[in-house]
Amino acid sequence: MGEEDHCNIGLALGIGLGGGGGEFNLSRRRHAEAEAKPPVQFDVLFPFQVEEGKEQVQSKSTEDDDNGGTRKKLRLNKEQSSLLEDCFRTQHTLSPAQKHDIARKLNLKPRQVEVWFQNRRARTKLKQIEVDCEFLRRCCESLTDENRRLKRELTELQSARPGVPAYYVEIQKAAMVSICPTCEKAAMDDVKSVKDWSINPRKDYKLC
DNA sequence: TGTGTCAACTAGTGTC
DNA sequence: GACACTAGTTGACACA
Numbered sequence: 001m002g003e004e005d006h007c008n009i010g011l012a013l014g015i016g017l018g019g020g021g022g023e024f025n026l027s028r029r030r031h032a033e034a035e036a037k038p039p040v041q042f043d044v045l046f047p048f049q050v051e052e053g054k055e056q057v058q059s060k061s062t063e064d065d066d067n068g069g070t071r072k073k074l075r076l077n078k079e080q081s082s083l084l085e086d087c088f089r090t091q092h093t094l095s096p097a098q099k100h101d102i103a104r105k106l107n108l109k110p111r112q113v114e115v116w117f118q119n120r121r122a123r124t125k126l127k128q129i130e131v132d133c134e135f136l137r138r139c140c141e142s143l144t145d146e147n148r149r150l151k152r153e154l155t156e157l158q159s160a161r162p163g164v165p166a167y168y169v170e171i172q173k174a175a176m177v178s179i180c181p182t183c184e185k186a187a188m189d190d191v192k193s194v195k196d197w198s199i200n201p202r203k204d205y206k207l208c
Numbered sequence: 209t210g211t212g213t214c215a216a217c218t219a220g221t222g223t224c
Numbered sequence: 225g226a227c228a229c230t231a232g233t234t235g236a237c238a239c240a
Contacts, residue, residue, distance in 0.1 A: 075214080076215080118216095118228095121230085
């Protein structure tokens with residue numbers, strides 16, 4: 001389903017406050033009070049701002065239409081969505097003054113702008129979680145492969161030296177790894193085999 | 209009609 | 225205490 005289609009519909013109906021039957025709680029009351037104040041004007045020009053005189057797309061505000069207590073679904077139109085997106089690209093949170101300014105420019109209520117940004121942040125976070133999940137899944141796959149490979153290698157080593165416990169072979173292998181004191185990278189000595197190492201157990205570090 | 213999307217909501221938490 | 229935020233939920237709507 002294309003979101004752009006939604007934008008074109010522009011139903012722009014009202015939303016009944018507390019339409020879901022829930023209480024208009026204290027927090028919301030504070031918002032309503034705050035928004036009753038005249039919008040703060042400021043000089044900063046945001047990317048979302050449109051030129052003066054340019055036609056604004058109309059959205060009916062919340063209290064314009066009570067609709068008998070039923071909450072009507074408002075769809076922001078294309079212009080409103082794209083300007084909000086533009087703004088979101090530059091910053092993910094808004095100061096009250098910015099919020100009022102965007103609302104004024106888009107002919108929306110500051111509360112609507114605030115809600116849009118809250119929901120947008122939530123969507124962004126969700127997307128990021130999905131990306132992170134996919135990355136971890138790939139890491140897990142890669143480690144599983146590596147684990148399989150090491151197990152195979154271990155089996156081969158065990159069959160090459162029957163009678164020697166697997167962990168002992170691994171310990172001997174680990175003992176052959178030297179840490180370079182300059183670059184701190186692990187480096188295998190010149191030892192070609194465990195047998196070779198047992199003859200010449202300690203070699204000097206090879207400096208990088 | 210089932211499902212996905214999203215604006216708007218509530219409740220709880222953190223910060224100043 | 226006021227305010228801004230997040231997480232989770234609700235309900236209207238579009239679409240296959």
